[in-house]
Amino acid sequence: MTETAIEAAALSMRFGRRRRPALDGCAFRLPAGSVCAVVGPNGAGKSTLLSLAAGLLRPTEGTVTVLGQAPATARERLAYVAQDKPLHPQLTVADTLRLGHELNPRRWDAAVAERIVAEGDLDPAAKVRTLSGGQRTRVALALALGKRPELLLLDEPMADLDPLARHQLMAALMADAAEHGTTVVMSSHVVAELDGACDHLLLLGAGRVRLAGPLDELLAAHTLVTGRADASLAAHTVVESRTTGRQITALVRPEGPLGDDWQTTAPSLEELVLAHLRAPEAPALRLDDAREAAV
Numbered sequence: 001m002t003e004t005a006i007e008a009a010a011l012s013m014r015f016g017r018r019r020r021p022a023l024d025g026c027a028f029r030l031p032a033g034s035v036c037a038v039v040g041p042n043g044a045g046k047s048t049l050l051s052l053a054a055g056l057l058r059p060t061e062g063t064v065t066v067l068g069q070a071p072a073t074a075r076e077r078l079a080y081v082a083q084d085k086p087l088h089p090q091l092t093v094a095d096t097l098r099l100g101h102e103l104n105p106r107r108w109d110a111a112v113a114e115r116i117v118a119e120g121d122l123d124p125a126a127k128v129r130t131l132s133g134g135q136r137t138r139v140a141l142a143l144a145l146g147k148r149p150e151l152l153l154l155d156e157p158m159a160d161l162d163p164l165a166r167h168q169l170m171a172a173l174m175a176d177a178a179e180h181g182t183t184v185v186m187s188s189h190v191v192a193e194l195d196g197a198c199d200h201l202l203l204l205g206a207g208r209v210r211l212a213g214p215l216d217e218l219l220a221a222h223t224l225v226t227g228r229a230d231a232s233l234a235a236h237t238v239v240e241s242r243t244t245g246r247q248i249t250a251l252v253r254p255e256g257p258l259g260d261d262w263q264t265t266a267p268s269l270e271e272l273v274l275a276h277l278r279a280p281e282a283p284a285l286r287l288d289d290a291r292e293a294a295v
């Protein structure tokens with residue numbers, strides 16, 4: 001297995017000359033075997049990044065390699081589930097899986113694909129066009145996992161699933177990825193569903209990397225502090241702060257001991273992400289191996 005799942009250097013994507021770039025000089029490295037959450041506000045560039053990694057788009061500048069190869073040549077080794085989950089509407093569920101097998105004769109894992117479908121109580125004879133949005137998601141995930149990919153790229157995979165199906169499919173996905181050492185890269189707006197599932201985080205904002213690296217290291221680099229509004233945080237990097245009356249609450253990157261003026265707690269993933277979403281001007285932090293290559 002290749003050691004690096006995705007490596008991006010000075011990666012930019014512009015859809016037309018007048019538009020602001022969808023991605024602007026992104027650099028990061030994701031080790032193989034990671035489960036990486038890709039988060040960021042609407043329009044941040046998450047889908048663009050996943051499409052580039054899947055080899056469906058070509059960057060206007062910079063490079064992205066997946067599994068040590070150009071994405072277009074690594075297609076057999078990766079699976080991509082797009083946001084709109086394109087499937088053939090006229091095929092039945094069983095035909096769809098059969099087609100998956102025909103297109104991936106060497107790697108196809110029929111057992112996992114059939115299990116994912118069966119766990120959703122789907123009739124194999126049902127035509128895809130008669131399925132609900134969430135049922136189609138299940139078929140798309142069954143196809144992707146059946147391909148037995150080394151890298152699984154999922155663009156908001158759980159968006160139209162009910163909470164139970166979401167929980168069950170997420171657990172199935174994570175168990176399967178852990179068993180086979182699959183790298184999973186998953187964009188989502190529902191940070192709660194990523195907590196406990198992901199070990200890496202990539203936070204994008206306006207086409208740029210704002211946070212990248214192992215989740216535990218990123219969390220450890222931040223502290224939530226509460227104290228008197230006149231106490232100073234000048235020695236530290238303040239990501240976001242809010243003052244209520246005489247009290248200030250802030251998410252900081254401590255540059256040394258915080259001192260007795262502050263009550264401190266460790267942030268959750270949700271607190272880390274929300275603070276960065278509320279403070280789009282906060283400085284970026286890269287704790288992945290590619291940080292030296294930052295542009």
Ligand SMILES: Nc1ncnc2c1ncn2[C@@H]1O[C@H](COP(=O)(O)OP(=O)(O)OP(=O)(O)O)[C@@H](O)[C@H]1O
Nearest residue numbers: 015019021022040041042043044045046047048049
């Ligand atoms: N095919 C395209 N043609 C023109 N502009 C595009 C195209 N695809 C994306 N963009 C633009 O690129 C930017 C990033 O879009 P992208 O879909 O990657 O964001 P996102 O983070 O996935 O957003 P969301 O959370 O809303 O799904 C947006 O400004 C969008 O308008």
